[in-house]
Amino acid sequence: MFSYLPPVKHMRYVLQDVLSATRRLQGEAGFDELDDDLVRQVLDQAGRFASEVLFPLNASGDRQGCSFDNGEVRTPDGYAGAYRQFQEAGWAALACDPAHGGQGLPHVLNCALQEMMISANHAWTMYPGLLHGAYACLKEHGSEELKRRYLPRLVSGEWLATMCLTEPQAGSDVGLLRTRAVATDDGGYHISGSKIFISGGEHDLTENIVHLVLARIPDAPAGSRGISLFVVPKIRPDGSRNNVLCTGIEHKMGIRGSATCSLDFEQASGWLVGEPHRGLAAMFVMMNAARMLVGAQGLGIAEAVHQNAERYARERVQAKAVVRPPERGGHAADPIILHPPVRRLLATQRALVEGGRMMLYWSGLMLDLAERSPDAARRERLGQLLALVTPVVKAFLTQKGFDGASAALQVYGGYGVITETGVEQYLRDARVTMIYEGTNEIQAIDLVVRKIIGDGGASLGLLLRDIADTARAERAGPLGRYAAALATLADDLGAIGKRLSTPGATTPELPHWIAQDVLQLVGHGVMGWLWLRSARASLDDRDADTGFHDERLATAAHYFAYVFPETAASLAIVRQCLAGDGVAP
Known part of the structure; x- marks a missing residue:
């Protein structure tokens, strides 16, 4: 049976150990009442709502769908009741201003809430998914009368x-x-x-x-x-x-x-x-929030299918493994998780899920700091970074989410295409995320043409300096191999950004041809940077929970050995095109 268990422990690890979110939100963004206990309570309650209220409606809602009659739409059975519970619990107001009835909690916690709700029930989560974007748009651009009329009822979830x-x-x-x-x-x-x-x-x-x-x-x-x-x-x-x-x-x-x-x-x-x-300038406030949400959709789907693929691989017995543990003895066959190709599929899924979570939450934290830092220069810098990475979060995480759903179905084998197993629904649900809120191709063009070329590579330079600083600090230690690979990518990206931003250095079409490859490079630059930070956090904290941190270190090793090398192919394409050998007529 398909199931969902909220990954609260890893969420807390990302927020507290990797990103130091609580400390930074207290010190840099004025969230004085926020502490680790409050974060844990929010995550626990959100996980309970997602797994106990939303998830039981997921498969039935997919089977039933919505009905339409004479202008009226009826949602699947149970959706309306679940929404009442969502509203009454105050989830709509989580990251909204108390001046409009909100709880005033950080955006990064709303990222975690959205991830869990999407893992549990992507379709249901679409209904309240645009609340925060609409709220932010009207708060920033609406007249006082429009704010008075609509913000409190959006914040409460009444509308x-x-x-x-x-x-x-x-x-x-x-x-x-x-x-x-x-x-x-x-x-x-x-x-x-x-x-x-x-x-x-x-x-x-x-x-x-x-x-x-x-x-x-x-x-x-x-x-x-x-x-x-x-x-x-x-x-x-x-x-x-x-x-x-x-x-x-x-x-x-x-x-x-x-x-x-x-x-x-x-x-x-x-x-x-x-x-x-x-209107577009005002709407972009809502669109950027929606793009972050769609990135969360890619992550949420990948998390749910990975959990179930790993569980299925432990239960499904087929053939003898090449190397089997002694306790298997004379068994005629082994669980498929003992077969290296399956383990590789699962390990890659895990690396992308956990790396994607770090990427999404890092972006949410930047949003909080960009809005509330008392330092105007700091707010501007973070705003630049956030604008740069928003198309990356959307496109990179949705592509990896769809790939993860496909890999999970592969683990199930023939049973994966059977409706009753549940995994095929997540693959179907994932596909649209690469299309709506701006196709992934448009996100790549936005990154390269509007963000990198548009500001002469300045925003990309800010990101690359942060990556290079972290890599430099780790070059001489046990993580030196990862740091060296990341530093090399940062150098390569810097050279690409400089070349693209040089007037007359390329044909008008070339940036569009290579945009998706550049986005993949930036995506792995951010994810690799965060995996390096995760590995450092787990090395430092290993004695506190050895098994947990050893898993993180093993997953970091897998990421840099089997996933990060994807950058070589993208680099080869970009270099060839920049050399004039790879542009179609």
């Missing part, structure tokens, strides 16, 4: 939110959108147009749904520069139903319990968020 960008003719290229907004005499707007692929666009979990909609004001400039952002609620402030109609839901290969809706807006009442024609 849910959506992000309405995509149209039939305008997917990733939002500059092609046609939805129109016409000013009304009362200071609002009438919104007219159609949106598709809207997660949670209609459902039965909350009475109201707050749609954040991109649209054009008449005479707006063409392209993305002419887009504005509007709040368009399902229920108007006077209690009447707005002119927002769900015209259907998609029937999908995965996340079937999540309602993916088509919406028609017919002179629907809306209110401007931020400045006219500056």
Whole structure:
């Protein structure tokens, strides 16, 4: 039977031992009341909610899916009750400002909450998944009236939110959108147009749904520069139903319990968020939060399938192992976990799951420090780093999450494709994560063109200096081999960044051709850096829990021996292209 056990011990290890999150949040971000006991309580309670409330609805929700009838959407049985428990427990408010009813806890703890909920039930988690992004967008760009009207109810979870960008003719290229907004005499707007692929666009979990909609004001400039952002609620402030109609839901290969809706807006009442024609800048606050969430989806899926693949490998008996422990004696066959190819699959999964957790939580910690550090220069530096790594978190973790789900299914063999085993659902659920919130190809182009070339390699330089400093400190010690490999990659990335950022040094197309390879290099640069820090933490703390820390050290060794060398192929491609030998006509 497929199961899920929240990995709270490793979560605490990442937060406390690897990232020193509690100490840094207290000292640098003003979370004075935060301590390790509070962190443990939050993780324990979040794990209990995920495993005991959400996970039992996962397979049944996938089988049942959502139903649609005359504009109304019904979610799978149990979803609404689980949402009430989520709301009543205050999970929606976890990392929100107490001024709006939030608990005021760090974003990094919300990353942990999201990971566990996704591991337990990806489809259900889609519904509250955009709450924090909508909250952050309105908090930063909304008028005082919009903040007063919507923030408390979003923070409490009384209302849910959506992000309405995509149209039939305008997917990733939002500059092609046609939805129109016409000013009304009362200071609002009438919104007219159609949106598709809207997660949670209609459902039965909350009475109201707050749609954040991109649209054009008449005479707006063409392209993305002419887009504005509007709040368009399902229920108007006077209690009447707005002119927002769900015209259907998609029937999908995965996340079937999540309602993916088509919406028609017919002179629907809306209110401007931020400045006219500056809608994308405001929406990017929500989009960046969503990209972090999707990275968490890759991690959460990989964690759940790895747990089950490892358990199955201990139970499934097939053939004699090449080397078997003495206690196997005269048995005719061995558990498949004793076979080296299976052990390698599982060890690689573990390395990517634990490395992915460090990457996600490090990003969440940076978000906390970038928002709350008293040092303005420090906030700016961390903001640069966060902008650089956000597309990496999204694309790298979702690709590795899908790869992990595929590897887990491989461990199951023929049983993996059978619905009852559970692993095939996670593979189906994982596939869309590499597409929505900006395809992974777009994330790679964003990294290379907008972030690396766009600032002349300055942000990349900040990251590489941090990596090089850690590697330098470990060169002469027992982790010297890992440090040397990481330092070499940092040097290579620095040279690539410098070349790409030199005006006229490449053809206009070349950065786009190699963008995915550069993203893989940066992803392994960050993950390798964090694995080096993890190995140092486990060496220092080994006597406190020898078995646990020896597992971390063994996994670090596997990462650097079998996973980190992926960088060689990406480096070869990038170097060849930069030399002029690898660009397609």
